[in-house]
Amino acid sequence: xxETANHRATRVRGRLPRPLVIGGSILLLSLxxxxxxxxxxxxxxxxxxxxxxxxxxxxxxxxxxxxFGRDMLSRVIHAxxxxxxxxFFATVFAFVFGTIVGALVGYAGGIAEVxxxxxxxxxITFPFLVLVIAIxxxxxxxxxxxxIAVSVVxxxxxxxxxxxxxxxxxxxDYADAGRAMGYTHMRIIFIHLxxxxxxxxxxxxxxxxxxxxxxxSSLGYLGLGAQPPSAEWGVLIADGKNFMATxxxxxxxxxxxxxxxxxxxxxxxxxxxxxxRVKR
Amino acid sequence: xSGPTQDVLIDIEDVSKRFALPQTVLNWVSGKPxxxxxxxxxxxxxxxxxxxxxxxxxxxxxxxxxxxxxxRLHECDSGRIKFEGRDxxxxxxxxxxxxxxxxxxxxxxPYSSLNPRxxxxxxxxEALSVHKMRPAAEIxxxxxxxxDLVRLxxxxxDRYPHxxxxxxxxxxxxARALAVEPEVxxxxxxxxxxxxxxxxxxxxxxxxxxxxxxxxxxxxxxxLRLVRHISHRVAVMYLGKxxxxxxxxxxxxxxxxxxxxxLLDAAPELDPTKRNRTVxxxxxxxxxxxLPKGCLFSSRCPHVFERxxxxxxxxxxxxxxxxxxxxxxxxxxxx
Amino acid sequence: xxxxxxxxxxxxxxxxxxxxxxxxxxxxxxxxxxxxxLGLVGESGSGKSVTLRSIMRLLPASGAVSGEILxxxxxxxxxxxxxxxxxxxxxxxxxxxxxxxxxxxVLTVAVQIEENLKxxxxxxRSGRAARARDLMDLVGIPEAxxxxxxxxxxxxxxxxxxxxxxxxxxxxxxxxxxxxxxxxLDVTIQDQILKLILDLRDELSMxxxxxxxxxxxxxxxxxxxxxxxxxxxxxxGTVQQVFSEPxxxxxxxxxxxxxxxxxERTKLLSIEGIPPGLNEISSGCAFNPRCEFATQICGxxxxxxxxxxRGRQAACFNRDAVIASGxxxx
Numbered sequence: 048x049x050e051t052a053n054h055r056a057t058r059v060r061g062r063l064p065r066p067l068v069i070g071g072s073i074l075l076l077s078l079x080x081x082x083x084x085x086x087x088x089x090x091x092x093x094x095x096x097x098x099x100x101x102x103x104x105x106x107x108x109x110x111x112x113x114x115f116g117r118d119m120l121s122r123v124i125h126a127x128x129x130x131x132x133x134x135f136f137a138t139v140f141a142f143v144f145g146t147i148v149g150a151l152v153g154y155a156g157g158i159a160e161v162x163x164x165x166x167x168x169x170x171i172t173f174p175f176l177v178l179v180i181a182i183x184x185x186x187x188x189x190x191x192x193x194x195i196a197v198s199v200v201x202x203x204x205x206x207x208x209x210x211x212x213x214x215x216x217x218x219x220d221y222a223d224a225g226r227a228m229g230y231t232h233m234r235i236i237f238i239h240l241x242x243x244x245x246x247x248x249x250x251x252x253x254x255x256x257x258x259x260x261x262x263x264s265s266l267g268y269l270g271l272g273a274q275p276p277s278a279e280w281g282v283l284i285a286d287g288k289n290f291m292a293t294x295x296x297x298x299x300x301x302x303x304x305x306x307x308x309x310x311x312x313x314x315x316x317x318x319x320x321x322x323x324r325v326k327r
Numbered sequence: 328x329s330g331p332t333q334d335v336l337i338d339i340e341d342v343s344k345r346f347a348l349p350q351t352v353l354n355w356v357s358g359k360p361x362x363x364x365x366x367x368x369x370x371x372x373x374x375x376x377x378x379x380x381x382x383x384x385x386x387x388x389x390x391x392x393x394x395x396x397x398x399r400l401h402e403c404d405s406g407r408i409k410f411e412g413r414d415x416x417x418x419x420x421x422x423x424x425x426x427x428x429x430x431x432x433x434x435x436x437p438y439s440s441l442n443p444r445x446x447x448x449x450x451x452x453e454a455l456s457v458h459k460m461r462p463a464a465e466i467x468x469x470x471x472x473x474x475d476l477v478r479l480x481x482x483x484x485d486r487y488p489h490x491x492x493x494x495x496x497x498x499x500x501x502a503r504a505l506a507v508e509p510e511v512x513x514x515x516x517x518x519x520x521x522x523x524x525x526x527x528x529x530x531x532x533x534x535x536x537x538x539x540x541x542x543x544x545x546x547x548x549x550x551l552r553l554v555r556h557i558s559h560r561v562a563v564m565y566l567g568k569x570x571x572x573x574x575x576x577x578x579x580x581x582x583x584x585x586x587x588x589x590l591l592d593a594a595p596e597l598d599p600t601k602r603n604r605t606v607x608x609x610x611x612x613x614x615x616x617x618l619p620k621g622c623l624f625s626s627r628c629p630h631v632f633e634r635x636x637x638x639x640x641x642x643x644x645x646x647x648x649x650x651x652x653x654x655x656x657x658x659x660x661x662x
Numbered sequence: 663x664x665x666x667x668x669x670x671x672x673x674x675x676x677x678x679x680x681x682x683x684x685x686x687x688x689x690x691x692x693x694x695x696x697x698x699x700l701g702l703v704g705e706s707g708s709g710k711s712v713t714l715r716s717i718m719r720l721l722p723a724s725g726a727v728s729g730e731i732l733x734x735x736x737x738x739x740x741x742x743x744x745x746x747x748x749x750x751x752x753x754x755x756x757x758x759x760x761x762x763x764x765x766x767x768v769l770t771v772a773v774q775i776e777e778n779l780k781x782x783x784x785x786x787r788s789g790r791a792a793r794a795r796d797l798m799d800l801v802g803i804p805e806a807x808x809x810x811x812x813x814x815x816x817x818x819x820x821x822x823x824x825x826x827x828x829x830x831x832x833x834x835x836x837x838x839x840x841x842x843x844x845x846x847l848d849v850t851i852q853d854q855i856l857k858l859i860l861d862l863r864d865e866l867s868m869x870x871x872x873x874x875x876x877x878x879x880x881x882x883x884x885x886x887x888x889x890x891x892x893x894x895x896x897x898x899g900t901v902q903q904v905f906s907e908p909x910x911x912x913x914x915x916x917x918x919x920x921x922x923x924x925x926e927r928t929k930l931l932s933i934e935g936i937p938p939g940l941n942e943i944s945s946g947c948a949f950n951p952r953c954e955f956a957t958q959i960c961g962x963x964x965x966x967x968x969x970x971x972r973g974r975q976a977a978c979f980n981r982d983a984v985i986a987s988g989x990x991x992x
Contacts, residue, residue, distance in 0.1 A: 223434065228457070230453075507804070552922060595878030608850040
């Protein structure tokens with residue numbers, strides 16, 4: 048007598064977790080705006096308008112204008128392009144490289160793990176921002192150098208997460224079953240263990256992207272990241288720092304954009320964690 | 328016609344295995360060796376083609392470690408395991424893969440022995456394609472065949488492990504092992520995690536498969552009744568050594584080692600009229616880190632005498648295919 | 663002749679979870695006589711553990727219990743907190759399956775035993791210490807004085823179980839509830855613990871309710887047994903009666919599933935399918951989908967536990983057919 052899989056399937060069909068829906072919507076919108084800023088921006092972000100300097104939010108300029116008469120709404124919108132790029136490129140290399148190294152180290156254990164542990168110790172001893180600024184000041188300002196600096200430091204965190212997860216997964220019987228089957232180590236690591244270990248790293252990546260925007264903005268504010276006149280939220284905030292009392296809208300709206308996008312990543316990360324959780 | 332033969336398929340020769348415990352700084356400084364759990368202490372056993380060898384013992388006896396050494400999940404510290412006359416530790420590359428194919432393992436925990444992110448189709452398909460059991464075009468059909476072999480319906484192929492019950496997952500594990508058409512199945516506590524009524528289903532399946540596919544089975548379990556039910560020959564292990572080995576019938580009806588006797592007396596029978604109130608074996612298992620000198624069972628044996636405390640007994644013949652490691656050669660004998 | 667008043671009588675006990683959505687125990691009734699060992703047998707989802715915990719009102723907050731649990735005439739379910747506290751651990755004690763989680767790892771054994779004594783006896787400090795030593799002797803832990811000062815992790819599994827029994831017995835309970843007390847132990851240790859429980863039952867005239875899934879344990883220790891399936895009792899009787907003539911298809915199937923002497927290498931009687939989860943119980947007889955004796959009526963009406971003899975009950979429409987096919991064990 049054959050048996051079908053019984054009705055023990057506990058998948059809740061069809062409902063995506065709410066945080067994922069909300070966060071995902073924010074992100075998709077942000078992505079869209081960043082890809083097609085011209086569709087949304089009413090003005091050219093770089094055009095000076097001496098006739099409309101430091102205008103408060105109003106009908107013609109919903110988010111006001113800055114000290115060169117540039118429309119803030121258009122500048123904030125165009126900044127999406129750069130900031131979404133920062134979110135991605137500042138993190139993806141660290142994610143990929145860190146995942147691969149972490150998987151290998153976690154599986155190998157032994158001396159590799161000991162050495163890796165010392166590397167982690169070295170990196171986390173320093174405040175992240177200090178390290179990044181140090182590297183950027185060597186390489187010079189600019190976005191690409193910022194990506195390099197962040198990746199060089201950031202991969203360690205991903206590697207640590209993956210390494211810990213791989214160690215746990217490796218103890219489970221299905222890993223032994225793979226070895227007993229004579230599967231190669233590479234196959235076991237990357238096809239079996241990694242998909243079961245990657246969720247925490249993916250969630251971390253989401254949060255990391257939010258932090259990358261903050262970092263990019265901080266560096267932009269310091270003049271070490273995106274350079275003016277590019278529209279980048281940090282740069283915009285820096286532009287407005289001398290006008291906080293008189294023209295608060297120059298700094299505040301880019302700040303809100305950062306908060307909103309960061310929230311999007313955070314929620315999406317939570318929702319993703321829930322969605323990807325392994326059922327037992 | 329399948330069934331046990333006299334062909335020695337697996338020869339375990341004096342195998343030992345220790346698991347080192349973390350070394351303390353004081354010990355290191357004073358030069359003392361790191362403490363270790365002595366999981367296997369000189370195990371010798373032969374397994375014949377076509378038979379079911381039951382390996383039984385309580386916790387700490389080393390049966391699971393031995394099972395894992397048989398499929399090379401652990402490497403022995405000393406001694407050798409020979410498969411068809413060849414030392415398995417020496418096998419490399421394609422020969423090693425061939426060995427993995429021919430000797431397969433099924434695991435105890437139905438909840439962790441299957442990759443939770445892979446559908447059954449992929450779990451089975453991977454085994455088939457990595458070992459090139461079938462050309463790609465024939466794999467789907469073979470997957471259905473395998474599922475049928477373990478009495479699961481074809482729609483199981485597109486489901487994930489968590490959609491199945493414990494007993495069904497064990498069957499998927501069996502199907503995976505069978506996918507590579509092994510000659511030997513090593514089952515480590517195959518049914519311990521299952522409900523009683525489900526255990527019977529899986530045991531029946533195993534008996535059936537052995538018959539059909541002419542398998543050699545190494546059945547490791549702590550459940551004496553189960554081992555007696557399924558095995559041709561049985562080895563009883565205690566603290567990393569085989570204390571008795573022999574044909575199932577003979578071993579269980581007239582055990583020649585006090586520990587086997589104690590195990591049998593302790594395992595409750597399904598007969599309420601056969602109750603007795605005396606304890607079968609007193610005391611506790613000694614520590615596997617600090618093994619007693621002399622016979623490992625000496626601290627609990629009702630028949631212990633002086634020699635037992637200083638000299639460790641070796642396996643001696645007691646009858647056809649029947650050996651026991653005890654200083655009392657006449658223990659349990661009928662005459 | 664008067665039938666003696668049972669020590670514990672459970673009437674129409676029902677336990678539900680999640681606002682009544684899931685029924686773990688469905689209207690069960692049974693009694694335990696003084697000095698009797700009653701086995702509650704079942705597999706996963708049978709409700710045996712929930713039953714045991716309900717007796718002491720130890721269910722989690724989401725659990726709701728109804729019915730009557732009469733302990734020496736008083737209904738436990740209606741007791742005030744004060745009364746309940748004196749019963750729990752005092753007159754009725756419970757031991758669990760996992761001694762490593764049931765004992766407090768940061769308190770010495772002495773403290774844990776004496777805690778019970780403090781709560782349920784009038785002994786003073788030296789009296790408690792002496793009693794603790796006596797209890798360690800009673801449960802067979804050598805070198806009592808030294809070991810009392812140790813922590814649970816310094817004991818082996820079997821020893822920890824003995825410690826748990828010592829704590830449970832500290833106040834001389836009249837009823838011991840044991841939830842799979844030996845499932846996690848090796849067979850030779852299980853043997854020791856079960857025989858210890860029987861010895862203690864004799865010495866202290868205690869009643870015992872032993873929850874287990876192992877029919878061998880039932881055969882070796884229990885006087886009477888109740889078989890549970892999907893939250894209901896399907897059969898009761900003395901162990902001898904039930905083993906020699908099972909009246910319910912499930913009992914018969916269970917007995918046949920266990921390998922026993924004389925049937926080596928033959929197919930075991932197996933019951934197809936798996937025990938239902940709490941939300942999957944079918945209408946009519948819960949065992950119907952797996953039953954080889956099932957007839958039309960089994961799918962429509964739920965069989966009720968009926969008296970079929972003195973102390974003998976079964977809930978099966980096809981009892982006669984089951985009896986006719988004989989016992990798989992005796």
